[in-house]
Amino acid sequence: MTSPKDRPGSPEPVVGSPGHIVVADENPVLVSSIAGLLTDRLSVDPEEIAEVAPIRTRTVIDANPNLLILDPLLTESLPRFVDAVRQATPGVSFVAYASRPTLELARYCLEMGFRAFLPKTMAPTSFVSAIRVVMDGGTFIHKSFVRQMRDIDMNDTAAPALSEREETTLRMVALGYSNREIAAHLALSAKTVDTHRARAMRKLDINAKPDLVRVACARGWLF
Missing domain, CATH: 3.40.50.2300 (Response regulator)
Incomplete structure (x- = not known):
């Protein structure tokens, strides 16, 4: 939390002027x-x-x-x-x-x-x-x-960025594709797709699909 800015010359309301x-x-x-x-x-x-x-x-x-x-x-x-x-x-x-x-x-x-x-x-x-x-x-x-x-x-363990495969996998999961469909699209095995999905969700601190969908919406992946 940063310190509020001083605003000299303004009236003395309870807080700074809020605008709209x-x-x-x-x-x-x-x-x-x-x-x-x-x-x-x-x-x-x-x-x-x-x-x-x-x-x-x-x-x-x-x-x-x-x-x-x-x-x-x-x-x-x-x-x-x-x-x-x-x-x-x-x-x-x-x-x-x-x-x-x-x-x-x-x-x-x-x-x-x-x-x-x-x-x-x-x-x-x-x-x-x-x-x-x-x-x-x-x-x-x-x-x-x-x-x-x-x-x-402090631990120098900032969440790493998603790899291209991890992001593509999560996008498709959020859109409702099955592991088999994602595997066919990416020319990977279903097991590899599952590994990409699990690793990406762990990086993003996501535990369930509803949370994945919300994060996907926020990142603009679904539109």
Whole structure:
């Protein structure tokens, strides 16, 4: 977590000037709850918060966000979504509020310039504190992922990149192909395909196919 930026000359609100905040999720009840929480705890004017449910790129862009809070696994293709929103609203800050938070997803979001990575299981008080940091110009990573990243860096065992065969195998698994079909496509044995899949899932810290599909969506593999 980085230190917030000082903003001399601005009024003294509870937090830095938020601009326009957009909260986007597939669950409208959750969206309204977050909007209400920010209004109550951060003294944000309700007119400065837009609620978007479900997540649609055009709707988010039309809401003109300065700060966008969303679940990164609920977009059709996270890279395309982020690029489109950034082109339409330069300077927007992205906050990942993840339903299935993993170290791989945290790294992926940070690589794309997200200003915060938060699990949906975090306490409301901690969530508000994280948003306050971002609104003041800082970056916030949930402590559990900070520890994991620190441990990986200390042990010099950062997750290696996928090989071309491993990535192709995972793409096809996520698309619903069987081991036999993948083996035929790659001219490999089914056993070798299974080895590629297991190794790649281990690298990405994925334990089940639903998690693989979500990561594949985030990486734009399915579109």
